[in-house]
Structure formats: C-alpha cells, structure tokens
Amino acid sequence: MAAKLIKGTDIREQILEEITAEVKQIKEKHGVVPGLVTILVGENPASISYVTLKIQTAHRVGFKEIQDSQSVDITEEQLLALIDKYNKDDSINGILVQLPLPKHIDEKKVLNAIDPDKDVDGFHPVNVGRLMIGGKEVKFPPCTPAGIQEMIVRAGVETSGAEVVVVGRSNIVGKPIANMMLQKGKGANSTVTIVHTGTKDLASHCQRADILIVAAGVPGLVKPEWIKPGACVIDVGVNRVGEKISEKTGKPIAILRGDVDFDAAKEIAGSITPVPGGVGPMTITMLMLNTLKSLKFKLGIA
Ligand code: NAP
Numbered sequence: 001m002a003a004k005l006i007k008g009t010d011i012r013e014q015i016l017e018e019i020t021a022e023v024k025q026i027k028e029k030h031g032v033v034p035g036l037v038t039i040l041v042g043e044n045p046a047s048i049s050y051v052t053l054k055i056q057t058a059h060r061v062g063f064k065e066i067q068d069s070q071s072v073d074i075t076e077e078q079l080l081a082l083i084d085k086y087n088k089d090d091s092i093n094g095i096l097v098q099l100p101l102p103k104h105i106d107e108k109k110v111l112n113a114i115d116p117d118k119d120v121d122g123f124h125p126v127n128v129g130r131l132m133i134g135g136k137e138v139k140f141p142p143c144t145p146a147g148i149q150e151m152i153v154r155a156g157v158e159t160s161g162a163e164v165v166v167v168g169r170s171n172i173v174g175k176p177i178a179n180m181m182l183q184k185g186k187g188a189n190s191t192v193t194i195v196h197t198g199t200k201d202l203a204s205h206c207q208r209a210d211i212l213i214v215a216a217g218v219p220g221l222v223k224p225e226w227i228k229p230g231a232c233v234i235d236v237g238v239n240r241v242g243e244k245i246s247e248k249t250g251k252p253i254a255i256l257r258g259d260v261d262f263d264a265a266k267e268i269a270g271s272i273t274p275v276p277g278g279v280g281p282m283t284i285t286m287l288m289l290n291t292l293k294s295l296k297f298k299l300g301i302a
Contacts, residue, residue: 003233003269006155008147008281015150015285016061019292023062026295034295035064035092036120036288039082041105042072047098054096057284063291064091076105080113087115093298094120094291117297120290122146123172131176134183139297140290145177147282148213148234153187155271157211157232160189165209167222167259169196173215173236181211202226214259224264233272235260236279 027033036058040051051067058065068082079101086092095118101107111119116126122142130137141149152159164181168174174194181190195205206212206226214222215236227233237259246253258275266272273279296302 003266004155004271005266006151006232006234006271006273006278008151008273008278011151011154012281012285014154015289016057019061019288022292026299026301027062030299032091032295032299033062033064034094034291035066035089036094036096036291037066037068037086037089037092039068039070039079039086039095039097041070041074041079041098041101044100047100051098054284054287057288058291061288061292063288066092072102074105076109079105079110083110083113087113087118092118093294094118094287096121096287118294120287120294122176122290128171128176131179134179135185140293141180141286142172142176143283143286143290144173144236144279145180146286146289147279148173148177148236149180149187150286151234151273151279151282152211152232155232157271159187159211162190162210163208164190164192164211164213165205166192166194166213166215167196167202167206168215168217168236169194170215177213177215181213216259218259219257220259220261222260222265224261224268227260227265227268229268230270231268233260233265233269234279235262235273235275238275238280 023033038051038054055065055067086095095114097110111123116124119127120140122140127140130139131141166174166178178192178194181188182192193205195202203226207228209231211232213234217237219239219241235258239257240254241257242255243252244255256276293302
C-alpha cells in the first residue's frame, strides 16, 4: 500500500492563507501589521536567495518588511548597534540575522543580542529554555521543528501515546523536535527516543517508531526494513547528490535526496514527506507564523 504523501508545499499554502487573513483582521482592528527585519551581511549568493524568499513571503502575507543589507566589512560593534536599534523599534516584531556571518564577527554574540521577544528564529537561549519548560512558556518554537510538528498534526497523525524516534540531536532540529513531542498537549504527549552516532542499534529503535523523524544529513540512511508498517515518516534531510538541468530554466540545479530511501519507504509507511517539497517549505512559513505571534503577544491577543 502506498503511503499518504504529506506535502509541505500544500500545507505552506494553507498556513500562509491563514496568516494573511489574520494579518488583515489585526490591521483592521488594531491598525498595525507584523514587522520583520532581515539583516544580511555581505553578498553570499545562498544567503541572498534565502533572504529574498523570506522577504517575498513576508510581503505576500502583508507584513511590513525591512531588508537591511550591510557590507561585509561591518564591524561586530556596528552590527550589535544595529540590532539594538531594531530591538527598540516598536514597529519591528521579528529580527532575523541571516547566517553565516563573516569570520570577524562572533555569531553567538550577535544572536544573543536579539531581544528574546523578537527572536522569531527561536535560537536565543531564553527561547530554548522556554521551549524546554513547555506549555504557555513557549513563545517562538524554532521554525523547522515547528514545521515538522505542524505537518504531523495537519496530516491527522495521532501523537498522544505514540512512540516517536528522532534520528539526530542537533540544536536546530533533533533536540528541539524531540523536546516538543514529549510535552503535554496537542500534537505532542509522545514517548520520545533520540538516536545518534553513539546509538548501538539504530535499526531496532527506528522499527519501534509510530512517528519517525529523521534529521541526520546522510542520504538514504534509513532503510525500508527499519520502518514500522503504517508509521508516519518525516524526512528532514536535504542532501545534494548531484546536478541536473532544469526543464523550466535550462540551468543546472541540484538533485536533492532525503535521509530516507523514499521509493521503498513509501510502500511501507502510512504517511511520508517527500524531499524536496516536504519539510523544506515549512521553515519560512513558520518564521512568518512566529512573527505574527510576536505582534499578537505584544497586543495581548495571543
Ligand atoms: P547536523 O547538525 O549535522 O546533525 C546531524 C545529526 O544526525 C547529529 O546529531 C548526528 O549525530 C546525527 N547523525 C549523523 N549521521 C548519523 C548516523 N549515521 N547515524 C545516526 N545518527 C547520525 O544536521 P542538522 O542541521 O540537524 O540537519 C540534518 C539534515 O536536515 C540535513 O540534511 C539538513 O540539510 C536538513 N535540514 C533541513 C531543513 C529544512 O528542510 N528546512 C532545516 C534544517 C536542516 P552526532 O550528534 O552523534 O554527530
């Protein structure tokens, strides 16, 4: 039986429409819209394309968007002063510093300078702590894990009491999604196991999973025989395994593969995310949702 496909591209459209409608309502009632600033240092082509996508999405949902592009020569002090300016700017609800930063700037120092109440990426230690406490403490769950949880919920997968196995323990995906799934409440209340390179028998853990979340960055790591029949499989991995010529543009584009052997896995799983078009499109969507939430917290309507 072929698994149900959980398409991030479709869920993104639903959520962006919901955000657009809510922004319109807030504007009518309170006369304000969410404000997002994206700070880009230098001209790294990949960073430019990520920032462009974020800006386009922010415009689409009706946000006020400021693109603040800085020269690669900006000093750490000047960048910290810029962040301080946006921390104090009442019209800005979310501050995003596009990484990586040039080597002469301490990334950690810069990210930690963002007001935790405007840290819509959810990486500030205060927000990491809030996520760990759970419940009403949580303000901004980090965007990729938040996207994963949203996909599981919107796919109608039961999480309460489910065995969740997370492959990978990074600070941006593995640890936060594991933490989110074990909290009490909707879309969570699961029994969670995290596995990593120190785990003795990866296969046996994965075979227990009702929900298998894979974020290892190793193409095809998860074999079909590791998947419990009917399980929900969320493949976070995005691995460049080659290049092909795009039919649309005639230009070379990357061939992307996930961490799961998709073709074989889809015959066993109950539901599965594709790569590309699965978790990927959810990250920027959740960034928009966090920025909207930030304004709602400020207005006392969250
Ligand atoms: P990461 O920081 O490299 O962490 C990878 C984790 O996987 C580590 O904890 C590592 O274990 C574990 N791992 C690696 N190989 C393993 C193996 N053979 N067996 C068991 N565990 C293994 O990566 P990340 O930033 O979390 O990203 C993971 C993947 O998700 C990447 O492909 C990345 O491109 C993708 N990603 C996608 C999105 C998106 O779609 N929006 C966002 C973020 C990441 P150790 O800790 O023991 O080394």
